[in-house]
Structures are given as structure tokens and as C-alpha cells.
Amino acid sequence: MAKFSHDNVLDAGLKVISGDSITNDTTNNRDLCVCSSQPTTRTEAVTTYCLAKTTLTKSTDFTIADNTSSPYGRKVTTASKSSVSVTASGTANYIAICDGTNLLVVTTCTSQALTSGNTVTIPAFSIIIGDPT
Amino acid sequence: MADVVLEVQDVILNPEIELKRILDSLNEKQKEALLALLISILKEEKNG
Numbered sequence: 370m371a372k373f374s375h376d377n378v379l380d381a382g383l384k385v386i387s388g389d390s391i392t393n394d395t396t397n398n399r400d401l402c403v404c405s406s407q408p409t410t411r412t413e414a415v416t417t418y419c420l421a422k423t424t425l426t427k428s429t430d431f432t433i434a435d436n437t438s439s440p441y442g443r444k445v446t447t448a449s450k451s452s453v454s455v456t457a458s459g460t461a462n463y464i465a466i467c468d469g470t471n472l473l474v475v476t477t478c479t480s481q482a483l484t485s486g487n488t489v490t491i492p493a494f495s496i497i498i499g500d501p502t
Numbered sequence: 503m504a505d506v507v508l509e510v511q512d513v514i515l516n517p518e519i520e521l522k523r524i525l526d527s528l529n530e531k532q533k534e535a536l537l538a539l540l541i542s543i544l545k546e547e548k549n550g
Binding site for chain 2: 382403439440442444451452455461464474476477478479481482483484486487488489490491492494495496497498499500501502
């Protein structure tokens with residue numbers, strides 16, 4: 370018999386990111402941070418290495434759906450955020466999502482120089498959990 | 503005022519599942535060839 374997990378099992382992890390989970394911080398929106406170095410804590414993401422920061426509104430700025438290409442499974446996709454103010458000059462290398470307490474996810478972006486006073490656009494991206502094999 | 507558009511990579515939370523899927527799809531000869539390749543790469547890395 371093939372291995373199986375219900376979508377709800379995978380979605381539970383994705384909902385921690387989107388703010389829908391009942392086991393996590395569901396009261397705060399998420400911070401979407403553009404960072405110069407890899408953050409390992411929430412403070413590093415939102416302050417120490419932060420070049421630009423905006424808000425992902427919990428639930429509504431996230432879409433959970435099937436991932437219909439390899440790796441098959443479930444994914445949560447963030448909303449694109451346009452013209453976010455750059456508050457510190459530096460090179461963007463990482464994108465982080467935080468809730469009110471924790472650093473939840475870090476991903477990479479192509480290295481680009483940002484200048485304080487300008488703006489940055491962060492396109493949609495996905496966090497994927499694959500089906501069991 | 504300039505706007506920089508970033509290119510952001512997706513996150514795969516359990517990439518080993520995808521790797522296992524690929525390994526399961528290989529036949530014995532392909533697995534042997536892959537093993538030989540990995541050993542060769544690791545030896546090269548070890549020797550600097």
C-alpha cells in the first residue's frame with residue numbers, strides 16, 4: 370500500500386507560517402524581511418540584518434494549495450509585495466518570515482544592492498512540503 | 503527613486519523526500535554509476 374498523509378497533516382505546518390494554526394502565534398501578522406546576512410533569530414531578521422520590512426497579513430496574504438509539480442505535496446504561497454521602503458543600504462541575500470515571537474522561514478534571493486530611501490519589490494514565493502514516499 | 507525587484511527562491515522543507523523519489527526511480531546500473539560518481543566527487547574534495 371502506498372504511503373499517504375492527509376492534506377491536513379501537511380497543511381498544519383504551512384498554517385504555522387500563514388498564521389492559521391491553532392498551535393502557533395495566530396494573533397500577529399507576519400513580518401516579511403529582506404536581509405543582508407542569514408538571520409538565525411527573529412531579532413536578526415527584523416532588526417540586525419534587515420534592509421527592508423513589510424507585513425504579510427495573516428491568512429489573507431497566504432494561499433495554501435496543492436503543489437502540482439515535483440516535489441508534489443502542499444505549498445503556501447506568499448502575496449507579492451511591491452515598492453517596500455528600503456530602510457538600510459546593503460546587499461539583499463535572504464528573505465525571512467517571522468511571527469510575533471519566532472523566525473519561521475528563511476530563503477535566499479539573488480544578490481542585489483539596495484539603497485536606503487529607494488524601494489524593493491518582493492515577488493510571491495512558496496514554501497513546499499512534499500507528499501510522503 | 504529606484505525600485506529593485508528581487509528574485510526569491512522557493513523553500514522545500516523536506517528535500518530528502520524528492521531525493522528518495524529520484525533514487526527509487528533508478529535501476530541497479532544507474533545506482534551503481536551514481537555511487538561511483540559520488541565516491542569520485544568525495545575523493546576529489548578530500549584531496550582538495
